Amino acid sequence: MSNHIYKKIELVGSSPNSIEEAVQNAVAKASKTVHNMRWFEVVETRGQIENDKVAHWQVTLKIGFTLDPS
Amino acid sequence: MSNHIYKKIELVGSSPNSIEEAVQNAVAKASKTVHNMRWFEVVETRGQIENDKVAHWQVTLKIGFTLDPS
Amino acid sequence: MSNHIYKKIELVGSSPNSIEEAVQNAVAKASKTVHNMRWFEVVETRGQIENDKVAHWQVTLKIGFTLDPS
Amino acid sequence: MSNHIYKKIELVGSSPNSIEEAVQNAVAKASKTVHNMRWFEVVETRGQIENDKVAHWQVTLKIGFTLDPS
Amino acid sequence: MSNHIYKKIELVGSSPNSIEEAVQNAVAKASKTVHNMRWFEVVETRGQIENDKVAHWQVTLKIGFTLDPS
Amino acid sequence: MSNHIYKKIELVGSSPNSIEEAVQNAVAKASKTVHNMRWFEVVETRGQIENDKVAHWQVTLKIGFTLDPS
Amino acid sequence: MSNHIYKKIELVGSSPNSIEEAVQNAVAKASKTVHNMRWFEVVETRGQIENDKVAHWQVTLKIGFTLDPS
Amino acid sequence: MSNHIYKKIELVGSSPNSIEEAVQNAVAKASKTVHNMRWFEVVETRGQIENDKVAHWQVTLKIGFTLDPS
Amino acid sequence: MSNHIYKKIELVGSSPNSIEEAVQNAVAKASKTVHNMRWFEVVETRGQIENDKVAHWQVTLKIGFTLDPS
Amino acid sequence: MSNHIYKKIELVGSSPNSIEEAVQNAVAKASKTVHNMRWFEVVETRGQIENDKVAHWQVTLKIGFTLDPS
Amino acid sequence: MSNHIYKKIELVGSSPNSIEEAVQNAVAKASKTVHNMRWFEVVETRGQIENDKVAHWQVTLKIGFTLDPS
Amino acid sequence: MSNHIYKKIELVGSSPNSIEEAVQNAVAKASKTVHNMRWFEVVETRGQIENDKVAHWQVTLKIGFTLDPS
Numbered sequence: 123m124s125n126h127i128y129k130k131i132e133l134v135g136s137s138p139n140s141i142e143e144a145v146q147n148a149v150a151k152a153s154k155t156v157h158n159m160r161w162f163e164v165v166e167t168r169g170q171i172e173n174d175k176v177a178h179w180q181v182t183l184k185i186g187f188t189l190d191p192s
Numbered sequence: 193m194s195n196h197i198y199k200k201i202e203l204v205g206s207s208p209n210s211i212e213e214a215v216q217n218a219v220a221k222a223s224k225t226v227h228n229m230r231w232f233e234v235v236e237t238r239g240q241i242e243n244d245k246v247a248h249w250q251v252t253l254k255i256g257f258t259l260d261p262s
Numbered sequence: 263m264s265n266h267i268y269k270k271i272e273l274v275g276s277s278p279n280s281i282e283e284a285v286q287n288a289v290a291k292a293s294k295t296v297h298n299m300r301w302f303e304v305v306e307t308r309g310q311i312e313n314d315k316v317a318h319w320q321v322t323l324k325i326g327f328t329l330d331p332s
Numbered sequence: 333m334s335n336h337i338y339k340k341i342e343l344v345g346s347s348p349n350s351i352e353e354a355v356q357n358a359v360a361k362a363s364k365t366v367h368n369m370r371w372f373e374v375v376e377t378r379g380q381i382e383n384d385k386v387a388h389w390q391v392t393l394k395i396g397f398t399l400d401p402s
Numbered sequence: 403m404s405n406h407i408y409k410k411i412e413l414v415g416s417s418p419n420s421i422e423e424a425v426q427n428a429v430a431k432a433s434k435t436v437h438n439m440r441w442f443e444v445v446e447t448r449g450q451i452e453n454d455k456v457a458h459w460q461v462t463l464k465i466g467f468t469l470d471p472s
Numbered sequence: 473m474s475n476h477i478y479k480k481i482e483l484v485g486s487s488p489n490s491i492e493e494a495v496q497n498a499v500a501k502a503s504k505t506v507h508n509m510r511w512f513e514v515v516e517t518r519g520q521i522e523n524d525k526v527a528h529w530q531v532t533l534k535i536g537f538t539l540d541p542s
Numbered sequence: 543m544s545n546h547i548y549k550k551i552e553l554v555g556s557s558p559n560s561i562e563e564a565v566q567n568a569v570a571k572a573s574k575t576v577h578n579m580r581w582f583e584v585v586e587t588r589g590q591i592e593n594d595k596v597a598h599w600q601v602t603l604k605i606g607f608t609l610d611p612s
Numbered sequence: 613m614s615n616h617i618y619k620k621i622e623l624v625g626s627s628p629n630s631i632e633e634a635v636q637n638a639v640a641k642a643s644k645t646v647h648n649m650r651w652f653e654v655v656e657t658r659g660q661i662e663n664d665k666v667a668h669w670q671v672t673l674k675i676g677f678t679l680d681p682s
Numbered sequence: 683m684s685n686h687i688y689k690k691i692e693l694v695g696s697s698p699n700s701i702e703e704a705v706q707n708a709v710a711k712a713s714k715t716v717h718n719m720r721w722f723e724v725v726e727t728r729g730q731i732e733n734d735k736v737a738h739w740q741v742t743l744k745i746g747f748t749l750d751p752s
Numbered sequence: 753m754s755n756h757i758y759k760k761i762e763l764v765g766s767s768p769n770s771i772e773e774a775v776q777n778a779v780a781k782a783s784k785t786v787h788n789m790r791w792f793e794v795v796e797t798r799g800q801i802e803n804d805k806v807a808h809w810q811v812t813l814k815i816g817f818t819l820d821p822s
Numbered sequence: 823m824s825n826h827i828y829k830k831i832e833l834v835g836s837s838p839n840s841i842e843e844a845v846q847n848a849v850a851k852a853s854k855t856v857h858n859m860r861w862f863e864v865v866e867t868r869g870q871i872e873n874d875k876v877a878h879w880q881v882t883l884k885i886g887f888t889l890d891p892s
Numbered sequence: 893m894s895n896h897i898y899k900k901i902e903l904v905g906s907s908p909n910s911i912e913e914a915v916q917n918a919v920a921k922a923s924k925t926v927h928n929m930r931w932f933e934v935v936e937t938r939g940q941i942e943n944d945k946v947a948h949w950q951v952t953l954k955i956g957f958t959l960d961p962s
Binding site for chain 2: 281282285286289290293299300301302303304325
């Protein structure tokens with residue numbers, strides 16, 4: 123944890139089931155192009171309503187990852 | 193999604209079990225008087241503690257719905 | 263609920279499973295030294311990522327408790 | 333205090349005398365159409381100045397009330 | 403401007419052309435059910451993109467109106 | 473209320489007695505150099521404690537006044 | 543006022559009468575365990591409504607006090 | 613752009629036509645007493661409604677100008 | 683609108699003419715490297731002043747686009 | 753520290769070396785026209801980059817000073 | 823870094839020399855009563871001005887420490 | 893400074909010595925992949941504590957750079 127530099131990106135994950143799953147889906151998607159992910163921060167939680175029920179949880183999050191080799 | 197106008201109302205849903213269920217309860221209650229609900233935004237998450245345990249999750253949310261016939 | 267005075271403390275609870283469990287863990291820990299807890303407010307939700315998965319949910323919350331005998 | 337759902341409305345009360353009276357005036361006015369009011373939250377305090385004196389205190393507040401029969 | 407009480411509602415207006423027109427559309431729609439509107443406050447400006455162009459300006463605004471006869 | 477331009481200045485008023493008096497003191501002081509004051513907005517309320525009592529209420533406020541002759 | 547270090551704690555004071563009294567009550571209560579209190583900052587003002595009247599003013603405040611002997 | 617010091621003032625411009633014109637009007641008015649204006653920042657956008665239409669756009673902005681000779 | 687994941691980027695668009703055109707310019711520029719743009723959110727509006735007139739409108743916005751094939 | 757009234761002005765100081773020096777430069781500049789300065793508050797820290805290095809630290813601060821003779 | 827619970831306290835450190843030293847002074851002071859400190863967050867930076875110079879840097883910070891044995 | 897479009901990225905720089913050096917380290921790291929950097933904005937300042945001392949200053953900043961050739 124010395125002089126590392128981190129970059130943060132902002133994503134919106136979604137899930138029909140839960141806030142946690144929406145975050146997990148975003149992290150899983152990001153893992154295809156980003157390496158060395160270290161933490162996330164939830165920025166906003168919202169969702170879509172269809173037929174009087176929550177149809178999708180949409181969670182905006184920031185993901186921090188190391189820029190240098192760890 | 194043309195020139196629609198939406199109205200947003202603010203509710204507090206509660207549940208003894210989870211944040212998601214508190215939101216669902218608020219949406220279900222609102223559906224009795226509001227139609228064409230489209231999305232929600234979580235504004236605040238809090239709750240009550242009884243006997244050293246979380247007794248109720250209380251989630252403040254805004255619900256947006258279409259004012260014109262869809 | 264008359265002229266009570268409350269104090270609020272700020273904790274960070276964590277859990278490998280869910281946001282709700284992270285809050286419950288913080289409340290359980292606080293109950294060892296604080297009595298008459300009445301409510302909590304979620305301040306921030308974040309977490310750590312290991313091996314491209316959410317390893318820990320970390321929830322910052324404030325807990326309010328009564329200073330006078332109830 | 334079980335699975336209640338609350339609705340919040342936003343009002344601006346005013347008074348020539350004090351912040352407290354401006355809030356009381358808004359609550360009194362709201363009581364003519366809203367029942368089961370439970371709490372309020374002050375959002376903003378401002379006012380108008382006439383002849384170099386505060387002529388009106390204007391307090392924006394949110395009022396929460398129960399949607400279900402209590 | 404004596405002891406008036408105002409209520410504020412939150413709307414989202416939209417327009418394919420401009421921010422101003424999105425606000426005007428929301429005010430015009432609200433005028434069908436709300437009387438004595440006095441002011442508005444822009445809360446958020448966003449929009450939708452289609453085919454690499456802004457397709458709709460969406461402006462969230464609060465409208466204040468007098469509750470008592472003016 | 474046509475094409476007026478207003479300027480806002482930020483002051484801190486204080487009073488040993490109340491929030492309202494702290495605001496009034498700031499407005500009275502400002503009136504010695506500023507004319508055509510129209511409204512104020514409370515930005516922050518704080519104070520000093522001496523001997524376990526509130527010794528001074530300190531209210532930060534913004535005052536708006538007309539730049540053109542009214 | 544040299545190299546002092548201060549600690550801040552967060553309390554909620556309440557009063558049936560006024561915002562100022564709610565703050566005074568919190569300061570008075572804190573004085574039983576905290577010494578060298580120097581200032582307070584109002585964080586939030588809210589209250590409870592009973593029978594269509596404000597029953598309790600509840601003011602969240604932070605109190606700063608000196609950690610070193612003064 | 614060396615060791616310049618800037619001062620910022622807060623104005624409210626208004627216009628019956630558009631947000632942009634309200635800003636321009638404020639800048640034009642400020643130019644009569646302030647020199648070396650360099651930038652502005654929009655702080656708030658609101659307006660007045662008359663006869664169910666937007667009668668005035670009111671834009672609060674901060675203007676930054678150089679204190680030293682440029 | 684199923685389990686899509688979105689990414690958000692932050693841009694500053696500028697225009698000598700209007701806020702809307704500054705947004706359009708940013709979207710047009712982004713379209714050269716980003717596909718499937720879906721929405722934008724205005725974060726900040728500011729601008730530069732030259733010769734006592736607004737020379738450039740500068741709008742900071744976030745653009746959201748789909749990461750998966752739509 | 754009795755019934756003093758304070759005014760706050762907003763400045764941007766800059767320095768090629770450090771945040772502290774940028775603040776000191778702003779205070780030094782203000783001292784040429786403002787007397788009885790008592791405190792400052794840092795509002796924002798930013799800077800300019802030239803040739804891949806920080807060329808100027810720019811600190812926005814508010815300065816409070818006494819309006820009455822002390 | 824498993825299921826740890828952290829507590830956060832809020833302090834104000836001061837120093838005549840720099841922001842960094844003000845933070846260090848607060849951490850040093852806290853170390854006399856708090857163990858297992860892990861991180862800090864700067865909440866606010868301000869200071870006092872005497873004789874037209876910055877006399878004290880005052881930094882409000884939160885310090886997080888582990889509640890369980892590490 | 894005509895119709896330029898800028899992009900902003902968010903980084904976290906760290907340094908064992910100072911806030912300024914943490915920013916410089918982030919800018920230096922970014923310069924390996926980003927060109928035409930123009931300004932930065934400090935978003936958050938925090939750090940890690942080891943053995944009762946600040947071990948690392950961690951500064952979150954946004955860096956703005958030109959998208960078009962300058």
